[in-house]
Amino acid sequence: MHDERPLHIFAATTDASPLAAAREAWGHRHLAWLFIMRDLRLRYKQTALGVAWAVLQPLATTLIFAVIFGLWVGIPTGGIPYFPLALTGITAWMFFSGTIQHATHSLLANTTLITKTYFPRATLPLASVGLHLVDLLITAVLLAGALAFYGIAVTPRVVTLIPALLALCCLATGLSLIVASLSVYYRDFPNLIPIGLQLLMYASPVFYPSSLIPPAYLAWVRLNPLVGIIDLMRWSLFAATDFPSHFLYVSCPAALILLFGGWWVFHRLEREFSDQI
Amino acid sequence: MSAPVSISHLSKTYRMQAGGAPAERTLKSALLAPFRRATGGQPASRASTFHALDDITFDIQDGEAFGLIGHNGAGKTTLLKILSRITAPSSGQIAVRGRVGSLLEVGTGFHPELSGRENIHLAGAIQGMTPAQMRRHFDEIVDFSEVEDFLHLPVKHYSSGMYMKLAFSVAAHMEPDILLVDEALAVGDVRFQRKCLARMHELVDRSSVVVLVSHNHESISNFCHRAAWLDHGRLTMIGDAGDVVARYLDAMRSVKPTIRWDGNAGDDTLRLRATYVRHPDDGPLDTSGELIIGFNAEILQPLTNLVAAIEIRSERGTVLAYSAYDDALPPPANEVPAGMFAREVRIPAHTFANGVYEVTFDFGIHNERRIIDGPGTLMFELKGTRAYGRRFPAGRSGIFRPAWPWQETRRP
Numbered sequence: 226m227h228d229e230r231p232l233h234i235f236a237a238t239t240d241a242s243p244l245a246a247a248r249e250a251w252g253h254r255h256l257a258w259l260f261i262m263r264d265l266r267l268r269y270k271q272t273a274l275g276v277a278w279a280v281l282q283p284l285a286t287t288l289i290f291a292v293i294f295g296l297w298v299g300i301p302t303g304g305i306p307y308f309p310l311a312l313t314g315i316t317a318w319m320f321f322s323g324t325i326q327h328a329t330h331s332l333l334a335n336t337t338l339i340t341k342t343y344f345p346r347a348t349l350p351l352a353s354v355g356l357h358l359v360d361l362l363i364t365a366v367l368l369a370g371a372l373a374f375y376g377i378a379v380t381p382r383v384v385t386l387i388p389a390l391l392a393l394c395c396l397a398t399g400l401s402l403i404v405a406s407l408s409v410y411y412r413d414f415p416n417l418i419p420i421g422l423q424l425l426m427y428a429s430p431v432f433y434p435s436s437l438i439p440p441a442y443l444a445w446v447r448l449n450p451l452v453g454i455i456d457l458m459r460w461s462l463f464a465a466t467d468f469p470s471h472f473l474y475v476s477c478p479a480a481l482i483l484l485f486g487g488w489w490v491f492h493r494l495e496r497e498f499s500d501q502i
Numbered sequence: 503m504s505a506p507v508s509i510s511h512l513s514k515t516y517r518m519q520a521g522g523a524p525a526e527r528t529l530k531s532a533l534l535a536p537f538r539r540a541t542g543g544q545p546a547s548r549a550s551t552f553h554a555l556d557d558i559t560f561d562i563q564d565g566e567a568f569g570l571i572g573h574n575g576a577g578k579t580t581l582l583k584i585l586s587r588i589t590a591p592s593s594g595q596i597a598v599r600g601r602v603g604s605l606l607e608v609g610t611g612f613h614p615e616l617s618g619r620e621n622i623h624l625a626g627a628i629q630g631m632t633p634a635q636m637r638r639h640f641d642e643i644v645d646f647s648e649v650e651d652f653l654h655l656p657v658k659h660y661s662s663g664m665y666m667k668l669a670f671s672v673a674a675h676m677e678p679d680i681l682l683v684d685e686a687l688a689v690g691d692v693r694f695q696r697k698c699l700a701r702m703h704e705l706v707d708r709s710s711v712v713v714l715v716s717h718n719h720e721s722i723s724n725f726c727h728r729a730a731w732l733d734h735g736r737l738t739m740i741g742d743a744g745d746v747v748a749r750y751l752d753a754m755r756s757v758k759p760t761i762r763w764d765g766n767a768g769d770d771t772l773r774l775r776a777t778y779v780r781h782p783d784d785g786p787l788d789t790s791g792e793l794i795i796g797f798n799a800e801i802l803q804p805l806t807n808l809v810a811a812i813e814i815r816s817e818r819g820t821v822l823a824y825s826a827y828d829d830a831l832p833p834p835a836n837e838v839p840a841g842m843f844a845r846e847v848r849i850p851a852h853t854f855a856n857g858v859y860e861v862t863f864d865f866g867i868h869n870e871r872r873i874i875d876g877p878g879t880l881m882f883e884l885k886g887t888r889a890y891g892r893r894f895p896a897g898r899s900g901i902f903r904p905a906w907p908w909q910e911t912r913r914p
Binding site: 230231232233234235236237253255256259260262263266267270337338339340341342343344496497499500 | 504506516583584586587588589590591592593594595596597598599600601602604606607610611613615616620623624627628629630632633679
């Protein structure tokens with residue numbers, strides 16, 4: 226007799242393949258979506274300004290940078306207005322750092338769920354990425370407004386924003402999976418994240434253009450995959466620089482390696498989460 | 503066709519450090535596990551292991567309501583957690599055919615700030631409902647839960663009864679092939695409990711499997727076809743639910759509630775000899791008789807600030823009372839001389855309701871150290887009697903069974 230019910234074998238020595246786990250997580254994408262909706266609702270609940278915060282946060286950060294580095298320090302930007310230049314970097318950075326910070330706590334903050342029910346655990350850090358994609362879209366609208374305000378014309382180059390953002394998403398997803406699972410094992414880990422992120426922010430051209438990096442260090446600085454991503458975003462919007470080829474040979478491979486490596490690490494550690502957390 | 507639930511040689515061990523805390527499995531060992539398996543190496547470890555489940559093998563058939571009984575820590579919940587894939591087995595395997603729904607704790611996945619409606623969607627998805635199933639069952643869930651008028655309110659404003667009703671409704675409507683239920687029958691009022699039971703019967707009639715863990719022996723013997731009795735992680739007995747429950751209760755009663763300690767409990771200041779629970783005339787324990795709980799120890803050097811106390815728990819694990827040897831007023835001298843140290847306490851008749859109880863003993867030096875950390879647990883059963891009360895329903899509610907004197911009053 227044929228039985229349509231799926232058979233699950235759960236044993237100490239066998240494991241689903243990372244691919245099967247990915248397929249299962251994909252089958253639960255609506256759950257990730259509900260986690261995103263939950264966090265969006267909770268984030269702005271009982272705040273007077275509500276969703277306006279999603280605009281105010283990047284706007285305020287960029288204004289502060291614009292005053293300090295644009296007006297006072299007078300960072301040379303090669304003719305690009307400082308505000309949209311910094312906002313481009315901040316758009317990428319706030320998405321990246323927000324995702325990583327949220328993902329760090331994504332499993333720890335849902336301990337009861339993990340110890341009392343089964344669902345693909347990856348939906349939690351993946352929802353962190355999704356949540357900040359929503360913010361990214363809102364910031365992108367702000368960026369479009371800034372470009373219009375400064376009269377910067379959009380050229381066909383703008384399509385290269387797509388690979389830049391894809392690489393950024395892969396990078397953030399892979400790292401999210403890693404930091405989320407490591408935080409379950411090492412409780413010191415969540416404390417390290419903000420420090421690491423701060424270092425990374427200064428090492429990335431967030432509030433300064435890459436042209437400021439001393440040529441002697443350039444090769445080393447470009448090993449940071451965020452450099453290629455932010456450079457490509459600026460290249461696609463402002464015509465001032467050469468095409469950042471390091472996006473192709475550093476950022477893309479790094480993003481893919483981290484995405485697949487992150488999935489592998491998460492998958493390896495996942496079955497012990499409920500015992501460790 | 504294989505059984506929908508097939509458990510073979512299933513074990514679950516936790517590594518414990520010397521102090522009794524669970525040993526953290528290191529990140530490295532978890533990451534490298536597949537490679538180590540290939541090379542056959544074993545990590546050396548000084549930590550001891552605790553067997554939550556020890557070589558369990560049995561099958562559950564289609565349309566079967568299956569009960570799990572055993573005292574606290576017997577491994578029932580661990581088994582449910584493995585069946586629902588929350589935690590992985592240490593050795594052996596389970597094969598599960600079909601979708602598993604689990605209700606290990608009522609209200610899992612609920613967020614207090616979200617509305618009832620939002621929580622139905624979220625909790626349903628967490629427990630594995632697809633969006634299509636949710637659309638199909640949403641109205642049924644709401645109907646079943648009886649909280650329709652409050653769906654727009656955050657569940658933090660719900661009464662605990664409403665909260666649990668909503669939570670059970672979600673779990674009961676996910677069309678699982680296998681439903682795992684832990685302690686969830688105590689949901690809401692009696693009428694709602696009947697509704698839950700009826701719903702579980704419906705699932706069983708549709709040839710789903712229901713696995714029920716309950717401390718309520720009646721619900722196991724009434725609802726389940728077969729049952730398994732777990733004791734310290736081992737399968738003691740499996741068979742007809744009524745038989746298993748009867749044997750389990752027999753064992754609870756026949757365990758002579760005395761433990762003799764052969765000088766292995768204690769340290770160089772105090773040695774425990776015996777702990778016991780008894781009837782004043784060594785008759786059967788019941789609610790209308792006195793209950794004596796005591797211990798017998800040897801003090802090897804004078805002790806001050808000695809703590810020697812008992813803790814009585816209900817079978818569900820709720821602490822009902824804690825009582826120390828020097829609770830009298832005025833308290834006795836704070837110094838206990840070397841020599842024999844035997845104390846017992848008489849608990850008056852008509853204190854606790856009928857049921858199974860656990861007593862643990864606590865010995866130590868106040869604010870300093872523990873001499874003996876939970877030496878064994880004594881279990882005893884108090885039988886119900888018709889000693890008082892004109893109407894005496896079998897299940898009189900409450901954990902106490904006081905014989906309080908009622909009086910006529912002339913107060914307006």
